[in-house]
Amino acid sequence: MSLADDLATLRASARDRLSAATSADAVEALRHELLGRSGELTMLLRSLGTAPEGERPALGRVANEVRGEIEAAINGRLETLRGEDLERRLSDEALDMSAPGSPVRVGHLHPVMTLMRDLREIFHAFGFEVYEGPEIETDEYNFELLNIPPDHPARDLWDTLYVAEPGSVEAGDPRPAVDGTILRTHTSPVQVRAMRALDLPIRVITPGRCFRYEAVDASHGFEFHQIEGLVIDRDTSLADLKGMLEEIARPLYGRDTRTRFRPGYYPFTEPSVAFDVACLVCGGPGCAACGRTGWMTILGAGMVHPEVIRSGGFDPDEVQGYAFGLGPDRMTMLRHGIGDIRLFFSADLRFVTQFPEGR
Numbered sequence: 001m002s003l004a005d006d007l008a009t010l011r012a013s014a015r016d017r018l019s020a021a022t023s024a025d026a027v028e029a030l031r032h033e034l035l036g037r038s039g040e041l042t043m044l045l046r047s048l049g050t051a052p053e054g055e056r057p058a059l060g061r062v063a064n065e066v067r068g069e070i071e072a073a074i075n076g077r078l079e080t081l082r083g084e085d086l087e088r089r090l091s092d093e094a095l096d097m098s099a100p101g102s103p104v105r106v107g108h109l110h111p112v113m114t115l116m117r118d119l120r121e122i123f124h125a126f127g128f129e130v131y132e133g134p135e136i137e138t139d140e141y142n143f144e145l146l147n148i149p150p151d152h153p154a155r156d157l158w159d160t161l162y163v164a165e166p167g168s169v170e171a172g173d174p175r176p177a178v179d180g181t182i183l184r185t186h187t188s189p190v191q192v193r194a195m196r197a198l199d200l201p202i203r204v205i206t207p208g209r210c211f212r213y214e215a216v217d218a219s220h221g222f223e224f225h226q227i228e229g230l231v232i233d234r235d236t237s238l239a240d241l242k243g244m245l246e247e248i249a250r251p252l253y254g255r256d257t258r259t260r261f262r263p264g265y266y267p268f269t270e271p272s273v274a275f276d277v278a279c280l281v282c283g284g285p286g287c288a289a290c291g292r293t294g295w296m297t298i299l300g301a302g303m304v305h306p307e308v309i310r311s312g313g314f315d316p317d318e319v320q321g322y323a324f325g326l327g328p329d330r331m332t333m334l335r336h337g338i339g340d341i342r343l344f345f346s347a348d349l350r351f352v353t354q355f356p357e358g359r
């Protein structure tokens with residue numbers, strides 16, 4: 001029998017065998033049998049070399065035609081089987097097109113993010129815009145420009161995480177990077193960045209993450225959030241600050257919330273104050289949550305120190321301003337009665353899903 005006859009036989013048999021295949025698996029097996037590396041067509045093509053030279057081009061053409069036909073027949077058969085399968089499932093009612101779909105799980109914001117977004121809305125109503133700064137800072141912006149020179153005792157308040165010199169950690173001798181690169185210990189460096197970038201009047205809030213080398217416990221994390229507020233203008237006073245904070249406490253803690261100012265200390269404000277609201281747990285008489293004082297401190301604030309105004313590129317004799325810093329983590333703990341700050345960074349959905357947005 002000649003190669004031409006063999007090809008004709010294969011052509012006919014492939015067609016019959018494919019129409020007899022009743023599953024996708026059977027079709028795939030046939031694909032292997034017919035077209036695989038040692039498949040029937042491949043074997044015939046190998047014997048092409050033994051055919052008379054004059055006939056080879058014509059035989060080659062026929063072989064290619066047969067391959068194309070078989071491939072098309074395989075794809076057609078698979079298509080048909082898929083259609084039949086769908087029809088069968090529909091008629092069996094195994095697939096009920098009218099049944100409700102399975103619910104898609106939609107995520108939501110972390111409770112701290114929800115609170116920060118709420119704060120952003122409140123401050124927006126007071127004309128504040130959001131101004132963000134880098135989480136990796138220089139010693140200059142984090143300390144020096146904020147009136148905290150290298151020998152200032154206030155530096156002891158913050159255990160700073162330094163970014164190591166490249167390669168020094170692997171070498172077992174981590175040295176702080178020469179340019180004093182650190183993870184910012186507060187959002188205050190953004191005060192100077194905002195003053196240098198923006199025109200008067202400046203009215204910004206600077207939400208973001210901060211980092212300190214803390215012994216981690218239920219109320220301290222090495223990673224936490226702050227929202228800093230900054231107002232710089234030609235005619236601002238401590239009275240403006242007090243009035244605004246009292247207005248902001250209302251939407252946060254209720255219309256009748258009692259508030260108070262008391263002296264505080266920060267190197268970058270002068271004078272500095274702490275802003276308290278009546279205890280959110282006991283409302284005044286004193287309890288364990290407020291240390292029996294009846295008050296809870298919700299933020300620190302003050303008039304921006306003249307040195308910091310100067311760092312920002314303004315003349316402190318001409319402009320003044322005030323700044324305040326809030327702790328969104330603690331505020332979120334109070335809002336929801338959460339007892340352990342470590343839960344915020346636990347990445348545990350069982351925790352996060354307890355606080356859907358809008359609560």
Ligand SMILES: [Zn+2]
Nearest residue numbers: 279282287290
């Ligand atoms: Zn209390």
